Amino acid sequence: MRDLWYADQPLVNAAERVRLLERFPELHPTEEGITDVADTYAFFAALCLRYALLAHGSGSADDALSCGHAALTAMGMLEQNAPGASFLGEEQWLQSLSLLGDASGLWDASVAAGRERFRAVSGRIIRQARS
Template structure:
């Protein structure tokens, strides 16, 4: 969303939504640390340390997706 508009407000709202979602995921999965990981990725992005950021984001996304699929597959709704 923010990437398309270039608007700082959109970027802030998107980042907040991601942190909220990861916080909720952490609450539903024992031992999860997705919110802290998201905070680290957002911090790297905001400070301009973009080296490897895309790859780190893709890896994080895959881990999150697997965690959600595992929760759905285990009937943990």
């Protein structure tokens, strides 16, 4: 994932990474669909990574937009289930920063946001397991 931050350096094996990622069970829902909290966010994480790898490997704006849309959708869902959180607004802000061309501070802000999102999803998983 760290290599994706170096947009000016092509990933020589991006296509192979996509092929491997597409084998993840998270990207192959069963007939029942995805209903479990952990499975839902694992699906969105794998989907975002897939689109990020595709965009990095091809330079496709469509793949980049799909990656951003998947991240916004996941954060919107998480925010609905975490009263008082502002995950969607934060994701919109991070995406707008990445478009400005000035990436200073973006790495640190993204890492901090990722940790907070992980805590929120972990908390939902724990609460679901207890019920």
